[in-house]
Amino acid sequence: MKENKVMAEVVRGYGIASGKNFDARFPKGTIAMQQPFMEDRGLDLSSFHLGTLNIDITPSCCKFIKSSCCFKRIRWSNDLPPETFSFYPCKISLPDQNSRVSSLIYYPHPSTKPGFHQKEGVLEILAPYLKSVSYGSKIIIHADSEYILFTDHSEKP
Helix, strand or coil: CCCEEEEECCCCCCCCCCCCCCCCCCCCCHHHHHHHHHHCCCCCCCCCCCEEEEEEECCCCEEEECCCHHHHHHHHCCCCCCCCEEEEEEEEEECCCCCCCCEEEEEECCCCCCCCCCCCEEEEEEECCCCCCCCCCEEEEEECCCEEEEHHHHCCC
């Protein structure tokens, strides 16, 4: 395993994944609605918070190499067309701590995602609830380069 890492800042997302920003189509948030469909396909999300941690890695960028799992054409909502999701293993840590938390980069494929697209450089992370993390917090994302490569933006893959 060849690890690579990147410093990121926690940023505000749409609030749709967690249900913080109420949308009648997703009353408890999209992650809570998608979770049973992922579990039916063998991905246990029960240890993760039912929302995403949105992180901005700019000026770096990432290249997805290989997902740990990819689920195609999941019809998880009656209000939306089927979507494709990939998940990439990673760990997150705080700059002043040595402990790492197992997490997943949650990647709804833009080609099948009807809305709520992230700006370039923003990744969505599924992780356990982290009480000490808030908007503006700095975190480090660690990943095996077999799955993800983080690079300087000037070396965009």
